[in-house]
Amino acid sequence: MQGIENIAGMSPERLTNISNHLNQQYIQKGKIAGTVTLVYRRGEVTYFDAQGMMDVERNKPMQKDSLFRIYSMTKPITSIALMQLYEQGKFQLSDPVHRFIPEWKGLRVYESGRAPLMVTTRPKRPMQIHDLFTHMSGLTYGFTERTNVDAMYRKKGIGTFDLEPQGSLQDMINDLAKLPLEFSPGSRWNYSVSTDVLGYLIEKISGQSLDVYLQDKIFTPLGMKDTGFYIPKDQQNRFSACYMRGTKGSLTLQDDPQESYYLNKPEFLSGGGGLISSASDYLQFCKMLLNNGQCDGHQIIGKKTLEFMTTNHLPNGCDLGSIATGSFSESLYDGVGFGLGFSVALDPTKSKTITSVGEYAWGGAASTAFWIDPEEDMAVVFMTQLLPSSTYNFRGQLKQLIYGAIVD
The missing domain is CATH 3.40.710.10 (DD-peptidase/beta-lactamase superfamily)
Incomplete structure (x- = not known):
């Protein structure tokens, strides 16, 4: 790949480390079924790859437009x-x-x-x-x-x-x-x-139900056609299976996409964890965040409001390590604060994770993750379906691979 031009200050050759790592360390070893990874920097998609299977039992390969249970990645949207x-x-x-x-x-x-x-x-x-x-x-x-x-x-x-x-x-x-x-x-x-x-x-x-409000005020303006609380019939063939780690690290089917709860509109509309989405759809949400609350001509949230939301709101500027009860895998605790619906990076040396101060993020229970790095003008969306999210440290590893590909 020598001589291939850098895209938005990222090396295509170095970005292939993402595919190689996920394939060799996880997919080939049967630790996860498949992944979709999207990297967006300086207004360009610099990396977009689907790997492995979306449904092992039916031998269906993962697609770039596969649909995922995003669980707690619903939270920033609701916030x-x-x-x-x-x-x-x-x-x-x-x-x-x-x-x-x-x-x-x-x-x-x-x-x-x-x-x-x-x-x-x-x-x-x-x-x-x-x-x-x-x-x-x-x-x-x-x-x-x-x-x-x-x-x-x-x-x-x-x-x-x-x-x-x-x-x-x-x-x-x-x-x-x-x-x-x-x-x-x-x-x-x-x-x-x-x-x-x-x-x-x-x-x-x-005065609106949560699904109608989100559709009117966020999904339709952002062109998020794959995001909602259930999957319409014409999209069901794109729905990924969800797995849990079984004995000896093997995969156990947790939710069959053809018999899933998500095939029908639920009675309980969970603003904390109920949405289904695709990598491209979630990137639309991330683009809006990166662009001061605006995307495709729609101002979803004000610039100052977004800055306020992505500032650390914990008492006296402390980090989660100082104030949290127990631990949870959606975020590191040391060197990380919390805003209004997002974790906020305060001190990367304390969290021992390569990132920028001010990066904000969250993840989902089935090991999905996203982060926004305003300093690098970058958004990352990672989709897979493995419960719980504490099984493997995908977020930390992706940061090593992706920040390692930034050359300018």
């Missing part, structure tokens, strides 16, 4: 959507959540014991909308399986990995009114169903 309403003056970030969810006014904080004999206390202050954006609300996820509050969530089916979630968004809000918080809002960071609550606030404030 942007609610901040559109913020720009219209519909709420303040300091507003108590009970202004919009009155039944949450009496929420209490877990102290000890088990239901129904548990001890709870009053929170030091009411939960604010800001706390939901930053995951400092005191809410949690059932699947983390770390505390007695997590166990109560599991009993109610809240924030679990059920293939077919039961009930509606309203049902979840009603159930959460009866459960204690993990801690007083604003005091700690804990990954949680907070962004699902943001989705509920979008419905309450806009």
Whole structure:
């Protein structure tokens, strides 16, 4: 490949390291089925490759337009959507959540014991909308399986990995009114169903259902034709299978694309993890973020609002390592802060990961990932379908491979 011209300051020869690494270390060894990787820099797609299989059982090769369960990569979309309403003056970030969810006014904080004999206390202050954006609300996820509050969530089916979630968004809000918080809002960071609550606030404030709002205000303006809460019939042949790591590292089918929950419109519209998308569609969202909130002539969010959202909002400028409870694989904790819906790189030397200060990102439970690096004018989208995302460190490895290809 000697003599091939660099594209947008990236070496095509060095970019082939991505394909080689994923193929040799993961696909050929049967650790993952397949991947789609997209790199976009200085207004150009510098790398776009589909590798392996989208459905091992049916011997279907991965395609560039394959569809994926993006799980928590839904969160930044929901966060942007609610901040559109913020720009219209519909709420303040300091507003108590009970202004919009009155039944949450009496929420209490877990102290000890088990239901129904548990001890709870009053929170030091009411939960604010800001706390939901930053995951400092005191809410949690059932699947983390770390505390007695997590166990109560599991009993109610809240924030679990059920293939077919039961009930509606309203049902979840009603159930959460009866459960204690993990801690007083604003005091700690804990990954949680907070962004699902943001989705509920979008419905309450806009008067539209979450799917209709996202379609009108984000997907249609950005030309995201492959993104939604379920897969229409004419797109179902592009839907990837989802796998889990089985014994000895082999793949176990977790969700069959031809029998999936996602083939029909769900009752529960999850702003925290419910969307299906393609790499190209998600890149449209990323282009908008890179371009100060604008894409294809549509201003989705204001420039200053986006800068505000991608600034570290943790108390006293601290990182996740100083304030988070437990750990979670969507982000490193040391040297990484959190904004309004995104992780934010504060100190790459502390996180020991090559990137730029100010890079913002998130990922999904099935090992998908994206990041935006404003300093390098670059966006990366990585799609695969392997639960959980902690199985392999794709994000760290992709950063080595992709930043290693920047030559100008």
